[in-house]
Amino acid sequence: MGRRALILAIGLLLLAGVPPVAALMNQPFYLDLIRRMMIFAIAALSLNLILGYGGMVSFGHAAYLGVGAYAVGVLAHHGVDSGWLQWALAIAASALVALMIGAISIRTSGIYFIMITLAFTQMLYYLGISIEEYGGDDGMPLATKSQFSGLVDLGNPTAFYYLVLGLLIACLWFSHRLVNSRFGMVIRASKSNDPRTRAIGFSPYLYRLAAFVIAGAMCGLAGALLVNQTAYVTPEFMNWTRSGELMFMVIMGGMATPAGPVLGAFALLLLEDVLSAMTQHWQIILGPILILVVLFARRGLAGLLLGEREGGGGSHG
């Protein structure tokens, strides 16, 4: 615990040091890139709650990224630029969508669960494409960035950066508390052995549904951040390939490890960035790398770098 907490603290300090260094080197691009990585890290953390700890293979997690982004985009489109309102709606709408999708999909398991979550997300994707008012399949630019009563200016790249970093730390802390609470133990127990969980007297459904909603809400927040990052919202946010990327971040980083998804998000986006600069056919290189990670690093990057073990096993306390 001590060593891992130390590594995590060092990592976060390094992240905090990025803006001055980028400014010094006159490379604002890196600020942008790393901010984007952190936003996806929040989305991956939220997926890890249900995929890693809950064993719920949601193949539609990009839905909440999209719902969060559209909530902000649509309000801004209609002239509502209060970030408090926009982000509250982004989180609430994502939670509500997660509640509806979860209520149905959690009754199933295995391949059915995967297909249902995928199908719902595709529905939302096509909904986004079909609404002309909001740009259809072209999407629409974000009218104005979210305004926070002059408290934080998202137009300032550094201020926005530190806001995202702060939220990332908050999400890391929140998920750490969550998965080790009584609630988290039920979710993990149900993943580990569902018949046993029922036999000792838990009814896992409501707990799993609650976890699904919490994960959706957290990813909705990431969506609200993402639309401010790109200043644009399109149905592509909800594309199934995006859901796949989120899954890869979690798996590559280390399922059911506290900080693995952050590593996964950083690694995947960095690889994409580096490889796409090298060649147009960068996916041909990325694919085998992902396969190797899945085959040879069962605990993902967190297992390789931090000696992290999957699951509840060891004592964290």
Add this chain to the structure above:
Amino acid sequence: MAETLLEVSQLRKSFGALAATDGVDFEVRAGETHAIIGPNGAGKTTLISQLSGMLRPDSGRIRFAGEDVTRLSAPARSKKGLARSFQITSIYRDFSALDNVALAVQAHAGHSFRFWRPAREEAALREPARRILEDVGLGARAEVLAANLAHGEQRQLEIAMVLATRPRLLLLDEPVAGMGIEESSRMVGFLSTLKGRQTIVLVEHDMDAVFSLADRISVLVYGRIIATGAPEEIRANPEVRAAYLGEETA
């Protein structure tokens, strides 16, 4: 002692043409250890699964502590005090032994919509769990990952989890299955310490275990109970000997 804790009447369950439970009647008295024996395929596990709520019977009735529980789910029955162990050990392999038992304690300590406090630091869960682990003889193994326990220890752990739910009736599905002689005699020794304090339904193949633990025995053959009685009556029953015991007691 004569109070009836569990009463099963005319229970039926078919899988296609196979009547796995074919009109079973029996009752378990409070405080007794009631063994159910029968040849392979007699429907013992199917019966236990219906008692614990994991399988729904086609017809018939199960009354527990005077209440009809036939339609209740497994978690609901667990809350009422019916607890089962599985024939194939069912534990949380990726959690420590202590976590396993603490989870069982937690399941009966109110709702678990508690999102913030670390469960592993709650004395209200850890202390009772630790005591029960001591009771079953796993006190020194509390921090070991359940997957790394020996087979016999895993079975002990499962019993510890079941006990942690503070059941009024313990349904044990072949607790000594797959154990070596030494492990199995240790388990039988432990179960005998529960006798009298705890009402037990014991499904078991190991006749030594059955005859040393059971107060009464019911014999299940092809989904029907063909005899119920004290161990010596069952041993002497010609019908039972023909159907089942023959080769074992010869």
